[in-house]
Amino acid sequence: MDRTLFTLKNIRRSVLLLTILSLLQAAATIAQAWWLASSVVLMFRGGTWQEAIPPLLLFLGAYLVRFTSIWLSKIISGRYAEQTSTSLQSELMRKLLELGPRYAASRGSGQLITLLIDGVIRFRTYLELFVPRMIDMVFVTLPILITVYVLDFISGLILTFTLPVLIAFFILLGYAARRFADRQYKSYQVLARHFTDVLRGLETLRLLGRSRDFAGSVQQVSDRFRRATMRTLRVAFLSSFALDFFSTLSVAFVAVGLGLRLIDGNIDLLPALAVLLLAPDYYQPVRNLGSDYHASLDGKEAWQTIREILEEDQSLMKLDALEAPPELDALNDPIILEGLCVESEDSEQARLTEISIHLDGSKRKVGIVGASGAGKTTLLHILSGQLQPDAGKIQIGDRPLTDEMRAAWQLRSAYIPQHPYVFSASLADNIRFYEPEASEEQIEQVLADVGLAELVQSLPAGIHEPIGEGGRSLSGGQAQRIALARALIGKRDVLLLDEPTAHLDIETEWELKQTMLPIMEGRRVFLATHRLHWMKEMDWVLVLENGRLVEQGTHEELIQRKGVYYALLEAHAAGGGRR
Secondary structure (H helix, E strand, C coil), X not given: CCHHHHHCCCHHHHHHHHHXXXXXXXXXXXXXXXXXXXXXXXXXXXXXXXXXXXXXXXXXXXXXXXXXXXXXXXXXXXHHHHHHHHHHHHXXXXXXXXXXXXXXXXXXXXXXXXXXXXXXXXXXXXXXXXXXXXXXXXXXXXXXXXXXXXXXXXXXXXXXXXXXXXXXXXXXXXXXXXXXXXXXXXXXXXXXXXXXXXXXXXXXXXXXCCHHHHHHHHHHHHHHHHHHHHHHHHHHHHHHHHHHHHHHHHHHHHHHHHHXXXXXXXXCHHHHHHHHHHHHHHHHHHHHHHHHHHHCHHHHHHHHHHHHHHXXXXXXXXHHHHCCCCCCCCCCCCEEEEEEEECCCCCCCCCEEEEEEEECXXXXXXXXXXXXXXXXXXXXXXXXXXXXXXXXXXXXXXXXXXXXXXXXXXXXXXXXXXXXXXXXXXXXXXXXXXXXXXXXXXXHHHHHHCCCHHHHHXXXXXHHCEECCCCECCCHHHHHHHHHHHHHHCCCCEXXXXXXXXCCCHHHHXXXXXXXXXXXXXXXXXXXXXXXXXXXXXXXXXXXXXXXXXXXXXXXXXXXXXXXXXXXXXXXXXXXXXX
16 A cells, blocks of 8 residues: 555544454455355255255345445545545645745646646545555455465465466556556646646637637647547556456366366365355455556546645745734834845746845835846745745844744735736625625725726626626726725735736826825835836835846936936836836
8 A cells, every 4th residue: 555645634544444344344255155155055965945044144144244344435435535635635725825826837837726626536536446445455355365275275375376466467567557647647737737828828819810729739739648548548458357367267277176176075065165256256356456546546646746745845834824923014114135036947037136125114115117027026026925035034124034924914915916817706706805704885995996986887786797707808907906906905004016007008007097096005015017107106116137136216316326227217218108
């Protein structure tokens, strides 16, 4: 049995119960064979049917006990597998939240989604089938073998020497099946990731007229998965055939030996018939394990991947810290960053080098500017607690950013990305993201505050109108306003905004700006943007270039220096932007 399974909660108790049931099943199987053989021999030797009734009733009782134990074993293993897979899914989601978005991006969101849903289901099948089959291999097979030795030593030797041959074929074919299953599972992960990426970019592909091209690529990837699956199934069918063939051949060896010794008078009919009835049941656990092994092999691969993730020690934050976070004045406590470095292996994550910043409580609205790839989003990810720097120190007030402090900071802050995610749910449920218990009156108020009152009035179901995928589509400006509404209803003191108007036209941006400026008052704001006209509203401006902090100061001070910030303003003005 896979020893790593013993790390699962309560598995020892389940294994103990399954072991007891396997022993009961073995005892019932032996009794069933003995009493059936006794009744047949009795009738064969001229006994009356009245004399055959007691052994037949005992046979029937043993039969009921045997299949009741098998049924209970399925119930216990099924319930344990269901409870464990549900718990494991929650634990995996919790661990992924602790590891943060950087880890999720390195693994691939499509692969992780597949693992969370299909992978956990496959592991459940593996746990439900594999554990009881392995227990039966020992605690059903061994008592039957001992009984056969007691009844007929020669038949016991035949069973003893044929079982290893059967297991050897099972192992050899199992290794081959595992190689093919590994390839199939990797192909499945590629398919899941590719399909998820295509779905996410489908609207863009459609606008570019490339959707049909990618339909062909999805078909190619799915066809590779189909071929990998068929190769795995061929090995599985070959393995099942080999197990059935050799187990049948082994039973035939036993039957031939018994027949010859019956003719010679070297064995009595009763033990010979009992041994013959027990021989197929002796090989049955191996056959069951062989068939279920291939059915649950991909579940074992999923379990290994899940364990790798759960054993990762690079957690961004322990979620236990959210239960009792320390007190924190997010508005006034100074934020100190010293020597921050991010050595990114991800092409989408810019590097940061020796970033040192001191932001006291008077610098509440902080702008972050720089060319594309300068590190604005990376710095914002660090400030939001989504990214752990590779080097350097972060302090809030006089306390370092431990798990507890990061939890307290995140409970008081709201991160709004360039493209806020709109869930496939009602408008009200989307707004309740940070505050699940928010009332309808509170939702309507914050929607009015962010300028979405007219949208709500135009919706047939009001705040209960479905939006997102499968519902009403929203413009980029409306999605940004919904993200702001989430932050408002959650009463977040800190807003971290990543290019909130990057993809909006000038008129929509101006309207959104008039909505956002009053919201920024009384809050701590970190705004990363290319639109430099926002910097007039900021208390402090950070200028990044190639991952380094090259300038910082107020908008007016940086203009007077005529440095990098001034050059950005000039380039912005020359490009037609507002200064």
